[in-house]
Amino acid sequence: MSGDGSAGDEMAIADFRPGEIVLEIPARTEYVSLVRVVIAAAAEIEPDMASERIEDLRVAVSEATTNAIEAHDLHGVSDRIRIQCNLADEEIAVVVHDQGMGFEPDEVPELPEPDSPERLLHEDGLGIHLMQMLADESEISATDSGTDVRLVVYSSKRRRRDSHG
């Protein structure tokens, strides 16, 4: 039941296949906290996912969703935002799809060093940095209709294995 369109503002959640959760929300900031709750609850299903990693994913997905809502708002797009969460054995991957006419990640300015006076000029622009730092994998890609942000966090087992080469 991913929403039948009869009531414009309700959140829709659907289970399409084992391990996949799809959430569709109106492009409104009031729904971001709901996304955080659903993503954290879904991640807790994975038994080998440390609570710290779930928290990292929660923040990263929150940032991606906020960016998607801003993109829809900026371009006057009324479509819903789709958040797709895939639970696998050793990772959780979340893709946030928006239809906000694209985004160029290379145009985001790099943050100055913390001890630089110019660091305080960056009140905005921390969201992309947070996503990149909190997720084990992060990818921003343009689609025909907008932008996909893919965020992946690894289970404790996979992180241990990767760290040992």
Added chain:
Amino acid sequence: MAEVREGRHLLVLDLTGVDFIDSFGLGVVVGALKRTRLLDGDLRVVVPEPRVRRIFEVCDLDRVFDLHATVDTAVANDGASATAGDS
């Protein structure tokens, strides 16, 4: 910033009870520090919640701000007078 204009040079922002912060929240705190320093003041931030502190650290803001676990340690840091404000 009224406190700084009134001659208080050290402000303490108390984030006790805050269990989530995102880039927007960080931006607000960065903006507050910027404006405080423009008025020759300073801002110390009380962040007792480890999850929130981690977000500051991920953005290297622990090197920009004086982060403290309690209001007492923030105020006692150099004995200066302070105004503590809830978030």
